[in-house]
Amino acid sequence: MTERLGADAAGLARAAALLRAGDLVAFPTETVYGLGGDARNGAAVAGIFAAKGRPRFNPLIVHVADLEMAAQIAAVSPQAYDLVQAFWPGPLTLVLPLRKEAGLSDLVTAGLDTVALRMPAHPLSRALLQAFGGPLAAPSANPSGKVSPTTADHVLEGLSGKIAAVLDGGACAVGVESTILSLEPPRLLRPGGLPVEALETALGAPLAMGGDAAKPNAPGQLSSHYAPGAAVRLMATETHENEVFIGFGPGPEADLSLSESGDLVEAAALLFATLRKADVLASQRGAETIAVAPVPETGLGRAINDRLRRAAAPRG
Ligand code: TXA
Ligand code: MG
Numbered sequence: 001m002t003e004r005l006g007a008d009a010a011g012l013a014r015a016a017a018l019l020r021a022g023d024l025v026a027f028p029t030e031t032v033y034g035l036g037g038d039a040r041n042g043a044a045v046a047g048i049f050a051a052k053g054r055p056r057f058n059p060l061i062v063h064v065a066d067l068e069m070a071a072q073i074a075a076v077s078p079q080a081y082d083l084v085q086a087f088w089p090g091p092l093t094l095v096l097p098l099r100k101e102a103g104l105s106d107l108v109t110a111g112l113d114t115v116a117l118r119m120p121a122h123p124l125s126r127a128l129l130q131a132f133g134g135p136l137a138a139p140s141a142n143p144s145g146k147v148s149p150t151t152a153d154h155v156l157e158g159l160s161g162k163i164a165a166v167l168d169g170g171a172c173a174v175g176v177e178s179t180i181l182s183l184e185p186p187r188l189l190r191p192g193g194l195p196v197e198a199l200e201t202a203l204g205a206p207l208a209m210g211g212d213a214a215k216p217n218a219p220g221q222l223s224s225h226y227a228p229g230a231a232v233r234l235m236a237t238e239t240h241e242n243e244v245f246i247g248f249g250p251g252p253e254a255d256l257s258l259s260e261s262g263d264l265v266e267a268a269a270l271l272f273a274t275l276r277k278a279d280v281l282a283s284q285r286g287a288e289t290i291a292v293a294p295v296p297e298t299g300l301g302r303a304i305n306d307r308l309r310r311a312a313a314p315r316g
Contacts, residue, residue: 001160001161002156002159002160002161002162002163002164002165002166003164003165003166004152004156004165004166004168005025005165005166005167005168006168007124007167007168007169007170011167011168012124012127012128012131012167013131014165015027015128015131015132015165015167016128016131016132016133018164018165019036019037019038019044019128019132019136020038020132022037022038022041022043022044022047023037023044023047023163023164023165024036024037024044024047024048024051024163024164025037025128025163025164025165025166025167026141026149026152026155026159026163026165026166026167027124027125027128027138027166027167027169028122028124028125028152028167028168028169028170028172029063029120029121029122029125029138029172030090030091030120030121030122030125030172030173030174030193031091031120031172031174031175031176031177031178031192031193032140032141032148032149032150032172032175032176032177032272033140033141033148033149033150033151033152033154033155033166033172034063034120034125034136034138034139034140034141035048035051035052035138035139035140035141035155035159035163036063036128036136036137036138037136037137037138038132038134038135038136038137039060039062039104039105039108039134039135039136039137040103040104040105040134040135041105042105042106042107044105044137045060045105045107045108045137046107048060048137048138048139049107051159051162051163052139052142052143052144052159053143053144054139054144055144057107057110058110058139059108059109059110059112059115059116060108060116060137060138060139061093061116061117061118061137061138061139061178061180062104062108062115062116062117062118062135062136062137063117063118063119063120063125063129063135063136063137063138064117064118064119064129064135065119065126065129065130065133066119067084067088067119069129069134069135070084070096070117070119072099072102073098073099073102073104073115073117073135074094074096074097074098074099074102074114074115074117075096075097075099076096077096077183077184079183079184079186080094080096080183082202083181083199083202083203084119086202087194087198087199087202088118088119089119089120089121089126090119090120090121090193090194091118091120091121091174091177091178091179091192091193091194092118092178092179092181092194092199093116093117093118093178093179093180093181093190093192094116094117094118094181094182094183095114095115095116095117095180095181095182095183095189096114096115096117096183097113097114097115098112098113098114098115102115104135105137108137114182116180118178122169122172122173124167124169128167140177141155141158141159141163141166142154142155142158142159143158143159145224145225145226145227146158146226146227147226147227147228147272147275147276147279147311148176148177148226148272149272150171150172150175150269150272150273151170151171151172151273152166152167152168152169152170154272154273154276171269171273172269173269174193174268174269175193175268175269175270175271175272175273176192176193176268176271176272176300176303176304176307177190177192177193177303178190178192178193178194179191179192179193179194179195179196179199179303180192181199181207185208186199186203186205186207186208187207187208187209187210188207188208188209188210189210190306191302191303191306192303193268193300193303195298195299195300195302196302197298197299224310224311224313224314224315225307225310225311225313226272226275226307226310226311227310227311227313227315228275228276228278228279228282228290228311229279229282229283230244230278230279230282230283230287230288230289230290231288231289231290231312232289232290232291232292232308232311232312233289233290233291233292233312234292234294234308234309234312235292235293235294236291236292236293236294237251237252237293237294238252239252239253239254239291240289240291242285242286242287242288242289243287243288243289243290243291244256244278244281244282244285244287244289244290244291245290245291245292245293246258246274246275246278246290246291246292246293247260247293248262248267248292248293248294248295249261249262249293250262251293252293254293255278255281256274256277256278256281257274258270258271258274258292258293258295258304264295264296264298264299264300264301264304265299265300267295267300267301267304268300268303268304271304271307271308272307275290275311278290292308295308
C-alpha cells in the first residue's frame with residue numbers, strides 16, 4: 001500500500017531510502033506534486049511510466065538539488081547560467097545539452113541529446129533532493145491525461161497502491177507546472193508557473209513560442225490532457241442549465257470560482273483543485289459539462305489557459 005509520509009525528518013529519511021531502493025515517491029513542489037524516481041535507474045523511470053499509465057515515453061523533467069548537480073548532468077551556457085541565477089530555485093525548467101557522462105537513464109530523456117532540468121523551490125522537495133543526493137525524474141503525480149495533483153490527497157486518489165509513498169506537504173502554492181524553455185535560441189516549450197513576461201524581461205527580447213522537434217505533437221495540435229470526467233466549455237460568459245459554472249472575477253453567479261477578485265496567482269493555485277471539485281459537482285447533479293469563464297492571457301493566465309484548452313480538447 002502507498003505510505004503517506006509526514007513533512008518531518010522521519011518522513012524525509014523514509015522517502016530518500018525508498019528512492020534509493022528504486023521505489024517511487026510522490027513529493028510536493030511549488031508547482032504540483034511530482035512522481036519521483038531515481039533518474040539514473042532505468043527500472044525506476046520505467047516504473048514512473050507504468051504507474052501513470054503513460055502510453056508514450058515522453059521525456060521527463062529531471063529535478064536537481066543545486067547548480068552543481070545540474071552542471072554534472074548538462075552543459076550550462078552563460079545564457080542558461082544567467083537564467084539560473086535569476087529564477088532558480090523556482091518554476092522554470094531549462095532544456096540543456098545532456099552530458100554523455102551524466103549517467104541518466106535513456107528513458108528519462110527519451111534518447112534525446114538534451115535534458116530538461118529544474119531546481120524546485122518548495123522546501124520539502126529541496127530537502128528530499130538533498131537527502132537523496134541525486135537527480136529525480138518527476139512528472140506530475142497523476143494518471144496520464146488526468147488533472148495534475150496539488151495535494152497529497154489528489155495523489156492518492158489517482159495513484160494509491162501504484163507507488164510506494166507520498167510525502168505530504170500540503171497544498172502547492174503555484175498550482176500549474178513549471179514553464180519550460182529551450183535555449184539557443186530561447187524558445188518557450190510550455191507556459192507555466194513562471195510568467196513569460198518575466199522571462200522576456202530577463203532575456204531582453206520577445207520569446208519565440210512552441211513548436212519543438214522534441215515534441216511528438218504537430219505544432220498547434222492540442223492533445224487532451226488535464227481532463228476532468230465532464231466535458232469542458234471555455235470562454236463561457238453565461239450559465240447554461242445542466243452545467244457546472246466556474247467563474248473568474250466578477251461575472252455571472254458561479255458554482256465555483258478560480259478567483260472572485262480576478263487574481264491570476266490565486267486562480268493558478270486553485271485551478272486543478274477547482275476542476276476536480278467541478279467534476280464531483282457535475283457527477284452529483286448529472287451535468288455533462290463544466291463551463292469556465294474567460295481568463296486573461298497575461299502573466300499566469302497564459303499557463304491557466306493552456307491547461308484549460310487541453311482540458312477542453314477532444315478526447316482521443
Ligand atoms: O512543474 C513541473 O514541471 C512538474 C513538477 C512535478 O516539477 N513536472 C513536470 O514534469 O511537469 P514532466 O516530466 O511531466 O514534464 C515533461 C515535459 C515533456 O512533456 C516535454 O514537454 C518537456 O517536459 N521535456 C522534457 N525533456 C525535454 C527535452 N529534452 N526537450 C524538450 N522538452 C522536454
Ligand atoms: Mg502532467
